[in-house]
Structures are given as C-alpha cells and as structure tokens.
Amino acid sequence: MNDWVYTEKVKDHFMRPRNVLSDDEDFQDDGRGMVGNVKCGDQMLFAIKVDPSTDTITDCRWKTYGCASAIASTSVLSEMVKGMPIAKAYKISPKEITQELGSLPEHKIHCSVLGDKALRAAIDDYYQRTGRSDKIIKDEAKIICQCMNVTDHEIEEAVLEGARTYLELQEHTKLGTVCGQCQGEATRLLEQYIQKHFS
Amino acid sequence: MAVTMKRRVYLDHNATTPLHPAVQKAITDSLGIFGNPSSFHAYGREARAKVEEARTEIADFIGATPDEVFFVGSGSEANNTVLSILPCDKQSCACKMKTAQRILTTRIEHPCILESAKCMKRRGSDVVFLDVDATGKVRMDQYEELLGQEGIGLVSIMMANNEIGTIQDIRTLARMAHEHGALFHTDAVQAVGKIPVDVRSLNVDFLTISAHKIYGPKGVGALYVKKSIPFCPLIVGGHQERGRRAGTENTLGIIGFGRAVEMRRIEMADEETRLLTLKNALRDHLAREIPNLRFNGHPAHCLPGTLNISIDGVEGEAVLLYLDLEGIAVSTGSACASGSLNPSHVLLATGLVAEQAHGSIRISLGRDNTHEDITYTVKTLKEVVRRVRQMSTAYTSGNPSHEVR
Numbered sequence: 001m002n003d004w005v006y007t008e009k010v011k012d013h014f015m016r017p018r019n020v021l022s023d024d025e026d027f028q029d030d031g032r033g034m035v036g037n038v039k040c041g042d043q044m045l046f047a048i049k050v051d052p053s054t055d056t057i058t059d060c061r062w063k064t065y066g067c068a069s070a071i072a073s074t075s076v077l078s079e080m081v082k083g084m085p086i087a088k089a090y091k092i093s094p095k096e097i098t099q100e101l102g103s104l105p106e107h108k109i110h111c112s113v114l115g116d117k118a119l120r121a122a123i124d125d126y127y128q129r130t131g132r133s134d135k136i137i138k139d140e141a142k143i144i145c146q147c148m149n150v151t152d153h154e155i156e157e158a159v160l161e162g163a164r165t166y167l168e169l170q171e172h173t174k175l176g177t178v179c180g181q182c183q184g185e186a187t188r189l190l191e192q193y194i195q196k197h198f199s
Numbered sequence: 200m201a202v203t204m205k206r207r208v209y210l211d212h213n214a215t216t217p218l219h220p221a222v223q224k225a226i227t228d229s230l231g232i233f234g235n236p237s238s239f240h241a242y243g244r245e246a247r248a249k250v251e252e253a254r255t256e257i258a259d260f261i262g263a264t265p266d267e268v269f270f271v272g273s274g275s276e277a278n279n280t281v282l283s284i285l286p287c288d289k290q291s292c293a294c295k296m297k298t299a300q301r302i303l304t305t306r307i308e309h310p311c312i313l314e315s316a317k318c319m320k321r322r323g324s325d326v327v328f329l330d331v332d333a334t335g336k337v338r339m340d341q342y343e344e345l346l347g348q349e350g351i352g353l354v355s356i357m358m359a360n361n362e363i364g365t366i367q368d369i370r371t372l373a374r375m376a377h378e379h380g381a382l383f384h385t386d387a388v389q390a391v392g393k394i395p396v397d398v399r400s401l402n403v404d405f406l407t408i409s410a411h412k413i414y415g416p417k418g419v420g421a422l423y424v425k426k427s428i429p430f431c432p433l434i435v436g437g438h439q440e441r442g443r444r445a446g447t448e449n450t451l452g453i454i455g456f457g458r459a460v461e462m463r464r465i466e467m468a469d470e471e472t473r474l475l476t477l478k479n480a481l482r483d484h485l486a487r488e489i490p491n492l493r494f495n496g497h498p499a500h501c502l503p504g505t506l507n508i509s510i511d512g513v514e515g516e517a518v519l520l521y522l523d524l525e526g527i528a529v530s531t532g533s534a535c536a537s538g539s540l541n542p543s544h545v546l547l548a549t550g551l552v553a554e555q556a557h558g559s560i561r562i563s564l565g566r567d568n569t570h571e572d573i574t575y576t577v578k579t580l581k582e583v584v585r586r587v588r589q590m591s592t593a594y595t596s597g598n599p600s601h602e603v604r
C-alpha cells in the first residue's frame with residue numbers, strides 16, 4: 001500500500017514497539033513516572049533501571065494509552081536512553097525524539113510526544129528513592145498551552161529559532177491552535193523572550 | 200517495494216462509498232456529454248435531458264416532485280443553504296423570515312450544521328441546541344419545551360446520525376415543529392438510500408441528500424424544498440436550478456447520482472436486510488470475543504450497517520492504524536484522528552466520558568461486505584485490541600481503566 005501516515009521508522013516502532021512493560025514480567029525498576037491523562041487521550045508510564053555506580057540507565061520499560069505517534073515516539077525513546085547517563089537523559093527534548101524518528105506529522109508532535117516528560121518523572125522518582133531529591137529540577141517547564149502541551153521553554157526555543165509574532169509562534173509550536181485561551185499569556189512570553197534575547 | 204497482498208476490507212461506508220459499477224458505467228458512458236444544460240442548442244438539450252432524468256429519479260425515490268429537488272455541490276452545501284435562509288435580510292427576498300430568527304438543532308448534528316448554526320449566531324440569529332439521551336435520541340420533553348420559545352423559525356434535526364447510526368422519529372419531530380409554526384429541515388445524508396424516506400409522509404420542509412454516501416460520485420448532492428416554502432439561495436448569480444443554486448450543473452455527477460439512486464431503489468430493501476444480519480453477527484461475535492466493549496447508539500432505531508463501539512483501555516487512532524496495516528478501514532471518534540483535542544461531540548452528547556469516546560471505533564458496512572469480512576475483522580480486531588491493551592496504562596485485564604482509577 002502506498003504512503004503511510006507516518007515515516008517507515010515510525011511505522012516500524014508502531015508495529016513492533018520495543019521495551020513495552022508486560023504485565024507478566026517482574027520488572028524491578030529503580031524509578032517510575034507517569035504523565036498525561038487518559039481524558040486528554042494520552043498517558044505515558046516510564047520505568048527505568050539505573051546502575052548506581054555510574055548513574056547510567058541500564059534498562060527501561062514503558063506503557064502508554066495513546067495514538068500511533070505516542071507509541072512510536074516512546075518506543076524509540078526507550079532505545080535512545082539505554083546506556084545513557086541519567087543527567088543526559090534528563091534533558092532529552094521532544095525535538096530530539098522526533099529527530100530520532102525521522103519525522104512526525106506536525107500536529108502530532110506536541111500532543112503525543114510525552115515520553116521525555118515521563119522519563120523525567122521516572123528519573124525524579126529515582127532521585128527521590130536514592131535520597132537525592134536535591135537533584136530534582138524544580139524549575140519545571142510550565143505548560144502554557146494546555147491543549148497542545150506547549151511549555152514556556154518551548155516558546156523560548158521558538159523565539160531563538162526565529163519566531164517573532166504570535167502567528168510565527170503558532171507555526172513553530174502549534175500553541176493556541178485548539179481553544180486559543182493561552183493567546184494572552186503566550187503573547188506576553190513571546191515579547192518577554194524577544195526582549196531577553198534580542199534587544 | 201514489495202507489497203504483500205493482504206485482504207482489504209472497507210468498513211467505512213458512512214464516510215464515503217465506492218461507486219456502484221452501474222454508476223461507473225453511467226458516468227463513463229456519458230463522458231462525451233459536455234453541453235451546458237442551460238444552453239438551448241442540441242448539446243445543451245442533451246445534457247439538460249440527462250439532468251432532468253436524474254432529478255425525476257431522485258424525486259420519485261423520496262416521494263417528491265422534480266421541481267422540489269435541486270442539485271448542489273454536496274450535502275454540506277445543502278445544509279449550509281437551509282440554515283442561511285433565516286438571517287436573510289434582502290428586502291426583495293422571498294424567504295421573509297425576519298421575524299423568526301431562532302434556530303433549533305441538536306448537539307449531534309454533522310459539523311456542517313453545527314458550524315453554520317454558529318455562523319448564523321454571529322450574524323444575529325439565536326441558536327438553541329437540543330440534548331440527546333444515551334441512545335442518541337432527541338429528548339422529546341426538552342424538544343416540546345424549547346419549541347415553545349418565541350421566534351423559532353427553523354428546526355434542523357438529522358434523520359440518521361453518521362457516527363452512531365441512531366435514527367430519529369422525524370415525522371413526529373416535524374409535526375411538532377409545524378404545530379409551533381417553525382419550518383423543519385432534516386439532514387438525511389446518512390438515511391436516504393439506506394432506509395425508506397418519503398418526504399410527504401415525513402412532512403418535512405427541507406431535506407438534504409448526498410450522492411457519495413450511496414455509491415454515487417463525490418461533489419454532488421440534492422436539496423428537497425417543499426413547494427411554496429420560503430427559500431433564498433446561498434449561491435447566487437445564475438438562473439440554474441430555477442434560480443435556487445447558481446452555477447453550471449455538474450452534469451456527470453448528476454448522471455451518476457441519478458443512477459446511484461436508481462440502483463438504491465432496486466437494491467436497498469434486500470441489501471439492508473443483509474447488512475443488518477451482518478451487523479448483528481459482527482456485534483455478537485465481538486461481544487463474545489473481546490471483553491469490556493460497549494456498543495453505542497440505539498439498539499433498534501439504528502442504520503442497518505452502522506456499529507459504533509467503545510473499547511476500554513485503548514485509544515482509537517492506534518486501533519484504526521493497526522487495523523489499517525491489516526487492510527481494514529474503519530473510523531474513530533478519538534481526538535487524535537480529528538486534529539483537535541476533543542473527542543467525538545456525538546459520543547460526548549450521549550453521555551460517554553472522554554476516554555470512552557477516545558476509544559471508540561465506528562464500523563459502517565456496505566454492499567460489498569461479506570461474512571468472511573466479518574470473520575476476518577473480528578479476528579484481527581481481537582488481536583489488535585489485545586496488543587494495544589497490553590501496552591496501555593489504562594487497562595489491566597478485567598479492570599477497565601475508569602473503574603480502577
């Protein structure tokens with residue numbers, strides 16, 4: 001059949017998702033996190049095993065209630081993080097996951113790539129369990145657009161990439177394309193970041 | 200690229216249908232007919248004859264006279280046209296609706312009704328939305344009450360719902376509207392050609408039909424407007440269709456439409472009995488094979504080929520795409536497939552919670568489907584659901600999500 005909705009790599013991960021947490025398996029995790037909400041159509045669980053001597057992720061499992069790109073993006077993330085120091089894994093962005101996949105349909109990126117957030121929650125849990133709560137980065141990105149899960153960090157990034165108007169910000173992030181309630185706050189942040197970086 | 204030939208099963212007939220072979224033939228046989236139906240010369244007359252032949256066929260099929268049926272570009276256009284007559288303020292216009300500017304419609308209409316209703320609202324009409332019960336039926340007590348409001352000029356209620364298949368009692372709804380002095384429109388796009396529809400016995404003022412839902416071509420629909428009912432066109436600038444819809448008629452589309460309706464007249468009764476049998480088999484089979492399913496819509500007053508299910512613990516778009524990889528085409532009420540964040544407005548209106556709507560799959564059968572298709576679909580869906588539930592955060596076997604959380 002001709003062109004699938006997603007790239008070959010997405011299709012591959014969708015058809016054969018790697019590292020899915022099985023109910024039968026006794027996966028002894030060192031950290032576990034869950035983000036998202038079934039009501040919104042996407043929920044993600046991520047569980048990690050960590051080698052404490054090197055703070056490196058040795059193994060991981062995940063589960064999701066979500067669409068094809070949620071499944072594929074988390075599957076690919078689960079391959080990316082094995083053998084990765086948690087400090088590095090902590091900083092993985094949706095963009096890096098999307099790049100690893102090749103690409104995703106534009107409108108899918110912000111609502112379905114939740115794996116990075118679930119992974120961070122799992123690492124936070126690991127820090128908590130190992131008595132290193134101080135490592136948890138409290139300065140969590142703040143979600144500005146609830147509908148498309150766009151954070152203030154992503155707005156800043158869009159500004160750094162060249163967004164100067166609200167429309168350009170929407171083109172970069174898809175923010176405000178559903179209910180539009182965040183327009184005021186997003187516009188304010190847009191101006192603030194333009195000020196910060198370019199004046 | 201090597202492609203393994205898989206079985207392909209099309210189960211999305213409420214979205215659109217393939218052309219009936221007889222329709223294909225009618226269109227290809229007519230490819231040489233290019234005259235403008237409005238021209239007086241032989242070329243024009245040849246095209247005109249074909250257009251009128253189709254008009255008569257369609258009018259007969261719904262119990263109307265040919266001069267009550269006019270062609271439009273789609274069901275959406277017909278629906279937009281009807282809703283737009285209310286706020287018309289042209290001095291000379293025949294519609295004379297200025298005193299009754301309130302539209303009464305339901306929450307489960309097709310977006311082309313909901314959106315044009317909202318548009319009319321912005322232009323000064325008042326729009327009131329009716330609720331439906333858990334099966335998708337209009338709540339009669341509320342309907343009666345809302346009809347009693349001042350200035351209801353137009354009621355628009357779909358005959359059969361595209362997502363859940365629920366069929367409304369249009370005859371009663373239209374009678375009640377008339378008792379309160381309102382005009383009555385029904386969007387019968389999913390009904391005409393699937394269940395018997397007779398405009399005289401229903402006594403509706405406007406009725407919308409689309410060709411491509413009944414094995415006809417895309418890009419053509421029809422609007423029935425009862426004789427002597429006020430009307431003003433949405434598309435102006437030509438005398439075509441007796442001044443009711445400007446623009447040169449889509450002759451080939453109309454020829455195909457006419458033939459599609461003719462074939463419905465011949466095949467509908469038997470086929471719908473067959474589809475109902477297939478659907479019941481599918482439903483029973485699914486209920487046996489897949490735990491924690493919910494069947495949406497009305498158990499009896501439902502389109503023969505439409506089955507809407509909510510599958511606990513799964514997200515519909517993932518299921519749709521896994522089925523697609525196995526050659527099976529269905530649709531879903533999940534937000535992920537719609538490009539917005541909101542799942543099906545129809546399912547939510549029937550009282551489902553968001554996750555039940557996200558996990559919904561619509562199967563709509565058609566004339567080519569067989570028992571083998573049903574067997575293959577159940578087998579495949581069972582396996583897909585098993586896989587998706589295995590990776591779901593919202594399902595533990597035997598424990599559907601919204602009970603444990």
